[in-house]
Amino acid sequence: MKIQYASYQDTIDFLQKAMSEHPHLIRLQSIGETWEGRPIMLVTLSLDVTYADDKPALLYTGTIHAREWIGNELAIKFIQYVIDNYRFNPKLQTALTRNTLYMVPCLNPDGFEYSRNHFSFWRKNRRNNGDGTFGVDLNRNFDAKFMRNSNTQSNTYGGPHAFSEPETCAIRDFVEKRSNICIALDYHSQGNVFFPAHKFNHEVEIEGTDLNVLCANMNNEIKKVTGRQYGIHRGKPPAQLIHGSGREYYYRKGIIATVVEVGTRNIPDYMKNMAQSVAENIPAVAYALGEAINYSNLAPARVPDFTIKQVGHDSVELEWEYEQREDIYFELYRAEHNKSPCNEANLVAITKSLSFTDTQLESGQFYFYNIRAVDKVTKIKSPFSPELRLKTLLAEHQCSRTLFPAKEQVGYLSANYQQKARERFGYNSMFIGVDKKRGTSVGVVVFDLANIPEGSHIDRAEFFLYPMNRVNAKIEKYGEWSISVLDPNQIDNIYDYSAICEAPALHTLGQTIESDKMTQGIWLKWSFNGVERDLISQLLDDQKLILRLQGPTSLPLGNDSQVMQFDIGYGPFGSGLHYRPNLELVYQLPEQSLKLTPNSCNTIYQEKVIADSLCSGFDDQGEIVYGQMAFEHQHELEPEKTVFTQACLTLYSQNSLPSSKDVRFTVELVELKDVDFKHVKQRQKIEYIGYEVSNAQLKERTAHDFMFDSYSLKELARLHQTQTPYYFVIRATAESQAKNALIEWSNAELNIRYINRRNQALPAPTELQAQVENGVVKLTWQNPESDDFVGCFVVRNCFHPPRSPFDGVKLYGGPDEYTLDNFGNPDIAKYYAVFSYDHAPNYSEPAAVYYLSNNKE
Numbered sequence: 001m002k003i004q005y006a007s008y009q010d011t012i013d014f015l016q017k018a019m020s021e022h023p024h025l026i027r028l029q030s031i032g033e034t035w036e037g038r039p040i041m042l043v044t045l046s047l048d049v050t051y052a053d054d055k056p057a058l059l060y061t062g063t064i065h066a067r068e069w070i071g072n073e074l075a076i077k078f079i080q081y082v083i084d085n086y087r088f089n090p091k092l093q094t095a096l097t098r099n100t101l102y103m104v105p106c107l108n109p110d111g112f113e114y115s116r117n118h119f120s121f122w123r124k125n126r127r128n129n130g131d132g133t134f135g136v137d138l139n140r141n142f143d144a145k146f147m148r149n150s151n152t153q154s155n156t157y158g159g160p161h162a163f164s165e166p167e168t169c170a171i172r173d174f175v176e177k178r179s180n181i182c183i184a185l186d187y188h189s190q191g192n193v194f195f196p197a198h199k200f201n202h203e204v205e206i207e208g209t210d211l212n213v214l215c216a217n218m219n220n221e222i223k224k225v226t227g228r229q230y231g232i233h234r235g236k237p238p239a240q241l242i243h244g245s246g247r248e249y250y251y252r253k254g255i256i257a258t259v260v261e262v263g264t265r266n267i268p269d270y271m272k273n274m275a276q277s278v279a280e281n282i283p284a285v286a287y288a289l290g291e292a293i294n295y296s297n298l299a300p301a302r303v304p305d306f307t308i309k310q311v312g313h314d315s316v317e318l319e320w321e322y323e324q325r326e327d328i329y330f331e332l333y334r335a336e337h338n339k340s341p342c343n344e345a346n347l348v349a350i351t352k353s354l355s356f357t358d359t360q361l362e363s364g365q366f367y368f369y370n371i372r373a374v375d376k377v378t379k380i381k382s383p384f385s386p387e388l389r390l391k392t393l394l395a396e397h398q399c400s401r402t403l404f405p406a407k408e409q410v411g412y413l414s415a416n417y418q419q420k421a422r423e424r425f426g427y428n429s430m431f432i433g434v435d436k437k438r439g440t441s442v443g444v445v446v447f448d449l450a451n452i453p454e455g456s457h458i459d460r461a462e463f464f465l466y467p468m469n470r471v472n473a474k475i476e477k478y479g480e481w482s483i484s485v486l487d488p489n490q491i492d493n494i495y496d497y498s499a500i501c502e503a504p505a506l507h508t509l510g511q512t513i514e515s516d517k518m519t520q521g522i523w524l525k526w527s528f529n530g531v532e533r534d535l536i537s538q539l540l541d542d543q544k545l546i547l548r549l550q551g552p553t554s555l556p557l558g559n560d561s562q563v564m565q566f567d568i569g570y571g572p573f574g575s576g577l578h579y580r581p582n583l584e585l586v587y588q589l590p591e592q593s594l595k596l597t598p599n600s601c602n603t604i605y606q607e608k609v610i611a612d613s614l615c616s617g618f619d620d621q622g623e624i625v626y627g628q629m630a631f632e633h634q635h636e637l638e639p640e641k642t643v644f645t646q647a648c649l650t651l652y653s654q655n656s657l658p659s660s661k662d663v664r665f666t667v668e669l670v671e672l673k674d675v676d677f678k679h680v681k682q683r684q685k686i687e688y689i690g691y692e693v694s695n696a697q698l699k700e701r702t703a704h705d706f707m708f709d710s711y712s713l714k715e716l717a718r719l720h721q722t723q724t725p726y727y728f729v730i731r732a733t734a735e736s737q738a739k740n741a742l743i744e745w746s747n748a749e750l751n752i753r754y755i756n757r758r759n760q761a762l763p764a765p766t767e768l769q770a771q772v773e774n775g776v777v778k779l780t781w782q783n784p785e786s787d788d789f790v791g792c793f794v795v796r797n798c799f800h801p802p803r804s805p806f807d808g809v810k811l812y813g814g815p816d817e818y819t820l821d822n823f824g825n826p827d828i829a830k831y832y833a834v835f836s837y838d839h840a841p842n843y844s845e846p847a848a849v850y851y852l853s854n855n856k857e
Helices: 008-021 049-054 070-085 090-098 109-117 166-176 208-226 246-252 270-295 497-502 530-539 677-681 695-700 710-721
Strands: 026-033 039-045 057-062 100-104 181-188 193-196 256-261 307-311 316-319 328-335 347-351 355-358 366-375 388-391 399-403 410-414 429-435 439-448 457-465 467-469 480-486 505-508 524-527 544-550 561-567 582-588 592-596 600-604 609-611 615-618 624-631 642-653 663-671 684-694 703-707 726-734 741-756 766-773 776-782 791-797 809-814 818-821 830-837 847-851
Touching: 008 026, 008 039, 008 070, 008 109, 026 049, 026 166, 039 049, 039 070, 039 166, 057 070, 057 270, 070 090, 070 100, 070 181, 070 270, 090 270, 166 246, 181 246, 181 270, 193 208, 208 256, 208 270, 246 256, 256 270, 307 388, 316 366, 347 355, 410 429, 410 497, 429 544, 439 497, 457 530, 480 530, 505 530, 530 544, 615 663, 615 726, 624 677, 624 741, 642 684, 642 710, 663 695, 663 710, 684 695, 684 710, 726 741, 766 830, 766 847, 776 830, 776 847, 809 818
Parallel strands: 057 100, 057 181, 181 256, 684 703
Antiparallel strands: 026 039, 039 100, 193 256, 307 316, 316 355, 328 347, 328 366, 366 388, 399 582, 410 439, 429 439, 429 561, 439 544, 457 524, 457 582, 467 561, 480 505, 480 544, 592 741, 600 609, 600 624, 615 624, 615 741, 624 726, 642 703, 642 741, 663 684, 663 726, 766 776, 776 818, 791 809, 791 830, 830 847
């Protein structure tokens, strides 16, 4: 297998030949020498390469870890791809004309050759540590939060001090002299995941969207080739982040930097797996090269103050600021998932305006928006503004709940570790799949449905699960992960492996996730279809939903693991509430019915009004005759806690017309000051109710239903709010003059269906303050006084005051009047907002405060 891979000398020979044959495209140089005297080769690609250092650049580094051969192999194949395609591929020509690629195929030549010839899984370089051990982990030797470690035997030993190694000094010295480097890609294996850089403070950085979108768009290029999807994961809270890596060193210098972990093995089957990994990453690297100029000093400025102006149930208005320039327009992108690509498929607007209204959205749905400025002459694009995250308002008839499992109701069960199964619930992670150590493992997640009223109709249900690590899913394109709904009446003990595994599924969700789509760091979402939502409705009686998560149950010859690790948000290795499995439900409460009969009916002629009579049509002179009805509102229905969901006015006719003329009868909801011909004729129409009734329909039946549309239903609710009677007028129309065409209506009913739900948000909290207490930002506020108050939602945003409860990092949700920002950095200025909410929930306007750090830097 090793023979198929290039040696380091093979690599040098290839680069020298490529430069000699394409001197206008390729430049080759050594940037340093290893402990064992090998040159550290760097190749420069650009059209024309003479001016390469004057252009925005992408830095590619590979095989900094000796056993991770993908970096070197991909570099060779990418250079060959450029040689074979640059003459006619317009995208590649543009990328190479406007940008430069600096490529170090192998940053650890000594370790690479040691791995090839002696110890395949050697990781470090070959420094003699002087104590009988060899090697430093070069990716722990940079001065970005370098961490001293005296254990020289460790695979992650970072060396005696930062930049103690000739390899890291070489790349440092090269980068320090080239301010044109805008993007850095560091290729590793394994995991099929991007690891964007971070600043060790667990706060959102201004470049956070740039990093995620770059990775997501590269991911999109990968998916085009093999269908595989890589994860995007920036790591855990500060104490668990990697120290001393090149990625953070580049990022600290203002370079957009990410590690790319490729494949599921360090040295895979070349023809079957490595060839795929190379093929899928070539277009991804080409895309990244083309993006370098967009992060250079040639690019337009990032769009400032990109924020939410207003959110509705089916629309959102966004706004931003920018200097007035004729040569600038804006591209806006919308996605329903975070870490989504920004490309032609989700480009929703190109505009010169400083605002945009997005319409026809789903109610109660999460949306993610991104924006960048574009120079219309050069087509160079700006970096991205921080991503906006929001959730559209619920429709008036909807309620929603985000359900989380209790600590003791989420965990995994393993065939080989059935003792003390209970202890693995609420602790660490869920390991789902099969390996030789645990045997088959399944996950269990239980949701309490007690707060969803029985008889509710589930409009939407989505289950979210966060994959935190896929390193132990070692087999490419093998196995699927799925979710089954179990009967709670058949499960006495959720900690019993046999009972859970052998329980027949009430239903297995239609969507399975293949191993190549099983990402790390990107939320997985299972959307329930109509049949599955009906099943949840049935389980409301049991007040419990039990989900079994299952993966592959057997392993091919020679393999030891195909296990995905999912975060549960509990325990010392869980990442808290933000990463907990959750079930998002949007539902309608059980409807109630109300039947009203008219309080008054009138037949209105031009010269008279006949009370307690309801006729409409044309008299013997051909003059129009109106029918008029009034229904009184119901005092027992509190307007602010009642939502009308449906309404139908039913009229019963006593006769039909003998004439063959086309006479039709229409019902209008109207504003009416007085009941006489003049005021009825001059009535203010609110809306037509349903469709007109023809004479032919009068002959067919006596009951006629006039259904309220959305607007007329809303107007009915408005009249209820203002305690105004509902006035209806029955009006006749004819294609030509009609006489003696009167219809007598014997009865009328107004049937209304409604739910008891608050339809207005509560007042916002007051007296919001932020101050540091024991090194942590503490927020305090006063809740509004209302019987409908449930709690407050607290959000942090580093860039602008949150206008939506979801526009930032959630810190707290509940009835208290204080919270602590435990993961926030008190030395960084930021905005906080607090929203009150009720049972629906409706969210109030925000109470916002700007926290100004005392940090003088």
